[in-house]
Amino acid sequence: MSSESNSTWTFSQSFTASFQASRTELHSRIAAFAATPPTAADVEDLAARLAKLSKALSDASASLPTYDQKLYTTQIKNLEKDIDAFRTAAKPKTRFAFKRKAPTVAAATAPPPIESASPLPLAPPITSSHDTGPGPAEATTGTAPLPPPDSAMLPKGLELSEHSHRYLSWPDLPSAVSPGSAPDLAISKLSRCIVNLLPTTEYPSRFSALHIRNLSDCVLLLPFNEGSALIHDIKNCVLVLGCHQFRMHTSTNVDVYLRIASNPIIETCHGIRFATYPSRLAPQLLQEPPQPPFTVQDFSHIRATRSPNFELVGQKLWNETRPWPTERISDKDELANVLIAFLPETTSTS
């Protein structure tokens, strides 16, 4: 017992020494940069050192006295603040503070009236055959045999797939959308397309779930949707949408104009810029109270430091003045020009 506490004591002694040594070193480095602003690489280096230090602290926290733990944690936080200050000094454009909010931020917003959707009559559940014997499946199979389902006649959710160099809008959806319904929509395998599914007087619909996959060089204009948006593998695109939840995976160079009440997340993404939904595309926004700014979470960068994979650009992305392509464009050259003007890769290099 005593030998154990003894070893803890020795450990905490030696840890304190090494921790304070590396902390002072880091501190003096930061102080040195006060005169000459550090380059981005310097800042990254500092951040990496700090991350190492903070990791060492969390590893050791089990064997440290509470007071010491608290002290060291505040010291690390102060260093973090200093490094963050360098970052903001280097990039004064960003307006948002990247604080991780408490998870209950959005609780104040009113729930959408989705509860009124009439529940479908749901079939009885099927349990595993080895504990119930013949399941209800067999019990209900006495009906006259039908021909095997033909994949061509089976309606799925709405799907917009395999197009290139086109302007796509409501009439291009495979089946008519009945007004007032909120079908789920899958958009996949498009390249160099503009998709405009903003609500019009003729097509006032919205969507529930959105599944977006494999797009390159596309501009998507979508309405506010009640469901979640799940996005995979898109490159050099512009997405305009409102949704309940937003998840983007394995995508690069995407501008996202978003209206959302929860926190959007990205995972294995790079070069993502977030802005708010342009009110030009939804005039009713001007009458509504502005939504609190969202916090993006990068699941590939779960650390105290800021993720290098995305930035928040607020309303600065020309978002209010841009001539959004809301009218159908049939001319291929004109389409190509509009895409060049909008897509992140072409705009950021010009």
Place this chain on the structure above:
Amino acid sequence: MGLLSIIRKNRQKEREMRILFLGLDNAGKTTILKKLNKEDISGISPTLGFNIKTFVHGNYTLNIWDVGGQRTLRPYWRNYFEQTDALVWVVDSSDRMRMEDCKEELHSLLTEDRLAGASLMIFANKQDLPGSMTEAQIRDVSGHRRSPWLGLWARTENRIKPAWRFSNHQVLALQSIKSHNWSIWPCSAVTGENLVTGLDWIVNDAANRLYYSSTALHKAIPTQTA
């Protein structure tokens, strides 16, 4: 109140059950839990880490662990396996493109030693969406002797649902699961449809295993008093 009933009451207090909610991201695990707990479901963000909910359901206190399903978090699922009495696998029935992924993740969980014996319930969530697959389509379809029948059943029971392509296509291959007692429930976290009934099933199934003697007793009591 006799001594026996006091002892029995006391024992009831200890009846706890640990239930693990897993599934791909966007399946609706957190939303289901919040709906079950009658909380607001409008501003739920994707789960970074996990949530724990403890509530009383029937005679049992449920400790429900809801772990985030993003790809980066899936390697951490194993940290939650210990002492799990029941596993709830939540499926986004509208996510046709990732059913294969969903199947693989589920079947790899079922080979885990630490989950051996746990009851398994599959929630085929998002049945409120018009493009969702029915639970019969998700269950198992391929190459199985019973498959044409099951497909048929799906069509006749629920005509408004679009059917899945049945030919040679395994969806979750549930019929091949022999290691766990399982059951699949179509549900909707938005409307609340079938959430409680599904939970009833898994709690009873786990209870029959964990508290065999006392559940048997319990069943006997009403008939005595009636």
